Amino acid sequence: MARGINKVILVGNLGNDPDTKYTQGGMAITRISLATTSVRKDKDGNQQERTEWHRVVFFGKLGEIAGEYLRKGSSVYVEGSLRYDKYTGQDGVEKYSTDIIADEMQMLGGKGEGGGGGGGGDRPQRSAPAQRQGSGSGPSRPQPATQQAPMDDFADDDIPF
Amino acid sequence: MARGINKVILVGNLGNDPDTKYTQGGMAITRISLATTSVRKDKDGNQQERTEWHRVVFFGKLGEIAGEYLRKGSSVYVEGSLRYDKYTGQDGVEKYSTDIIADEMQMLGGKGEGGGGGGGGDRPQRSAPAQRQGSGSGPSRPQPATQQAPMDDFADDDIPF
Amino acid sequence: MARGINKVILVGNLGNDPDTKYTQGGMAITRISLATTSVRKDKDGNQQERTEWHRVVFFGKLGEIAGEYLRKGSSVYVEGSLRYDKYTGQDGVEKYSTDIIADEMQMLGGKGEGGGGGGGGDRPQRSAPAQRQGSGSGPSRPQPATQQAPMDDFADDDIPF
């Protein structure tokens, strides 16, 4: 049984096109970088902005939809949970990453929306991924994420807890 | 104006007593480490548990209340927003931290509840902090948190965005 | 595809024991009345309390768990969505009801917790409902709920949208 609640709700814009990969078992894993901006007045009365860049991960069916319909600039609602990971970088140094594992998504329009797009968290008929990419195959765009974490070879087991 | 929604909702238990410090201006900053556990069945049908340790930060009035009433083991509801920071460690290496900046809190009872306690996000009359601790004063308990970030000297400006 | 987000998050206490019924198809439908209280200071500086009584409905597996483990006084976290219904009362007058259709639940302890209880939103092994109750069977406790709506005969189709 679960103990506790771990819930994240985001509405923001993508800083880049989604990055979709597939596990050896064929499960889609799509990553996006999502901006939310807040404002406060500092003590001098000036407007101060601060943008957080959230690393959001979509698995499976949701990963396919996200990869197909979201684009740089898209506005999206995401619901999910926080996952903290620890890994050893190529430089041998321990690093930490924070991801939001999405379990619900809804497109909200906004600039960057692809051509025929539409989509949503519950889309009934959607096309299959255009093609399977083996891990490591294809040009892997640089990740703009705040916290870099490697994500190259997936087991099918690499799913959100 | 804010652009986007950045909201976190947690219900979990404290891994340690809260850690309260005060800015030079007297503002309380309380940190807790909050556990949430989820379960899934792996492909062999075994129950697999995974615990996330969230770093939650309370500022000002909420920081005083959290520091006074929460204890190791306490169960608490927290609402806040995600903040990602980047800093240079003492070893000169760039590091990243993720905090949940709380803006609402509610005690839920459970083990670890202090003596007369009570408290809540809106508690009307509460006592002032017992004493000011200069930064760095006192034994700083080891944090069970996933991601270590230093937090020693605060300006009064060091408040959530 | 869904259009929009309709989400409710509650933490509160049950005003009565749960009321579980079963559809002809054997699906459990459990209703609880959940209290949340807020406080504000009125203009005279007096504390003013106000309690909302939420009608929460659990279907299926969650309905069985809720009926088995929740009790009057139990503290519980509920996540769900709002559903507004319109029906004609026995007096021939049109009436309206508002329900929260739960899709997640988590017990938080507190007074009223049953004997061996435990439970949670994801409990793996739980016993089947002790017995089927035909609609109308058994003493139907008075509901403290704000808005009364009849709920006697269910089709198996009477499930949350």
Place this chain on the structure above:
Amino acid sequence: MARGINKVILVGNLGNDPDTKYTQGGMAITRISLATTSVRKDKDGNQQERTEWHRVVFFGKLGEIAGEYLRKGSSVYVEGSLRYDKYTGQDGVEKYSTDIIADEMQMLGGKGEGGGGGGGGDRPQRSAPAQRQGSGSGPSRPQPATQQAPMDDFADDDIPF
């Protein structure tokens, strides 16, 4: 102190232009009717849609912003709490209403967005309400809301709990 959590999160579209009134003390009270639609497959495999119409109320500053920037068709994020009211209709019959008392709002664009609009939950400089309407003054558009509740004369005290 508050006991419990009572939180609603909505993303939807307005079915009509907002309805703004002012209390005698000059506080804005804006009401909107917000649609969220969900879909499920019935047992015959057909897509079944269901739309909920939420009555959302904005008070004070937020009421002014909502009244000024939202329009029929606008897409909006709303966060608030549930409030159930009971009143006696003009026919002498007791009735019930459910409102979401908003405490955060964010425009999401979409059709129906007014002219120069913009706005958001935190908008720094915004114009004052065009004019004060005494209660009862002006043609009060019919409310499209699901549950009708009278709302004519406000005391300044008529604010969310």
Place this chain on the structure above:
DNA sequence: TTTT
């Protein structure tokens, strides 16, 4: 890196 987004967006308004």
Place this chain on the structure above:
DNA sequence: TTTT
């Protein structure tokens, strides 16, 4: 009554 909205929207996709």
